[in-house]
Amino acid sequence: MRIVFGVLSLLVVLAIVSWQARTQVKAVSAPAVVPMPDGTTQRIHPKQIEQQYKKALEDAMNTARPRSADE
Incomplete structure (x- = not known):
């Protein structure tokens, strides 16, 4: 028992x-609710946010840095 x-x-x-x-x-x-600049809101799926973040990070890492005279 x-x-x-x-x-x-x-x-x-x-x-x-x-x-x-x-x-x-x-x-x-x-879906996340994201405020837009014009005051409205837009629903974005978390996967879209993740893809946008990855793309922005890759773009930032791929941009060429201006070299200084010391290098």
Whole structure:
């Protein structure tokens, strides 16, 4: 009897944790609302934000630095 209650309680805890994890993942993967310069808002998916950030970072790293006279 003790084993049955132990297994049932573990299943209940597992169900609660999985439900909470699923709701957290849905909240993270929801499109972000980004304010625009004209005062409106635009929905952008997190993957788009990540791609824009990567592109901006690569562009910044690829631009040539002006060399000083010492180099």
